[in-house]
Amino acid sequence: MSTSQTDTPLPNSVxxxxxxxxxxxxxxxxIGQVFFQENALSGLLFVIGIAFGAPLEAVGGVVGSLIGLATARTLKFDEGETRAGIYGFNSALVGMATFFYFRPGLVSLLLLLVGCVVATLLTRWMRHSLPFPTYTTPFIVTTWGIYFLGRSLGAVHVDPGAPLRDVGVLSVIAHGIGQVMFQGTLWGGAFFLLGIAISNRTHAVWVLLGSVVGMLVSAYHATAGSDALHIERLLEHAHSDNIALGLYGYNATLTAVALYLWRKSVIPPLLGMILSVPVTELIPTLGLPALxxxxxxxxxxxxxxxxxxxxLLKKSAASPS
Incomplete structure (x- = not known):
């Protein structure tokens, strides 16, 4: 384990x-670790991509990651994990989500601060207590709490905005990548994909494929005029608007990369991309933002x-023929 510079007092270290x-x-x-990239330049490009569509959410992401780092350093979490950004990505997502749902104010800022600390603590606990990867679970649980607490405490909601019209296929694919960090813009998705590609081109291919598959699978059973819940806002939307926003693609992108990292094979990521679409449609029916x-x-x-x-194969091989 590497030694942190903060372990030894330095003059004027601040x-x-x-x-x-x-x-x-x-x-x-x-921030780069949101897409499994331990790369500062990737994280910078992600921030730029967010800033194109939502500058305040870009600030929330940077502040969230900073709070995660400060919490990890204060509590002396494993320095190798800390330097890799492991304790930053869940809190960064919490920071973005807070300003995605609520306008800046006393309540939302307090929720952001507390939520980022809680997400960091959950990340540490889950990584060292559970025998399987938990990915963005700390972000999900914390943000669900922020979502309902903010509503009950009177935080001012952000306007969901007008639905997209006449969106081209390239824009839909870009949105499917950008929505991982709440971005429904062509430039956001483009900068995200570029940030992934400079770190790992194979991951970039899987992310691109995930957005495409999510778009195609979600469009398969969509009919003209059919309605669906907005995946994140829980409002009635036209199904086509949800597809245009990339709301069925972003979970497929993350699933593809995660399963490729788990097993270097084509079948698990493809299966995961396809299954992610019906699961994405299920979560909002439970009254929860999909995230x-x-x-x-x-x-x-x-x-x-x-x-x-x-x-099963191991047991079959061990049994006598």
Missing amino acids: ASPDLLWENAAVVLKG TAPFVLTTWLVMLLGWTEAS
């Missing part, structure tokens, strides 16, 4: 340029199938 650059890189890696819950649940399901298959 103003040390090296320390500031190091911490800035860790903050950006925390990245479909990604986590689908990935767990495919992993469970894989582990079950391996166990």
Whole structure:
């Protein structure tokens, strides 16, 4: 385990340029880890992509990742994990989500601060207590709490905006990538894909494919004039608007990369991408914003199938013929 510069007192450490650059890189890696990229430049490009459509959410993401870093350093979490941005991505997503749902104010700022700390603590607990990857579960649980607490405490909601009309296929694909961090813009998706590609081109291909598959599967049973819940806002929307916004694609992108990292094979990611769409449609019917819950649940399901298959094959091989 590497030694943190904060472990040894340094004169004027707060103003040390090296320390500031190091911490800035860790903050950006925390944002990069949203797409499994331990890369500060990727994180910077993600922030730029968010800023194109929602500058305040970009600020929320940076502040959230910074709170995650500060919490991890204060509580002396594993320094290797901290430097890799592991304790930044869930809190960064919480910061973005808070300003996605609520306007800045005393209540929303307090929820952001507390939520980012809670998400960081949950990340630490889940990583070291559960025998399987938990991905963005801390973000999901924390943001559900923020969503309902903000409503009950009178935080001012953000206007969901007008539905998209006459959106081209490329824009829909870009939206499917951008919605991982609440961005429904062509530039947001483009910068996200570029950020992933400079870190890992294979991951970029899977992300692109995930958005395409999510779009196609969701469009398969859509009919003209059919309605559906807005995946995140829980408002009645035209099904076509949800597709145009990329709301059926973003969970497929994360599922594809996660399952490829789990098993270097084509079948698990493809299966996960397809299954993520009906799961994405299910979550809002429970009265909960989907967030990245479909990604986590689908990935767990495919992993469970894989582990079950391996166990059955092992028993079959061990039994006498």
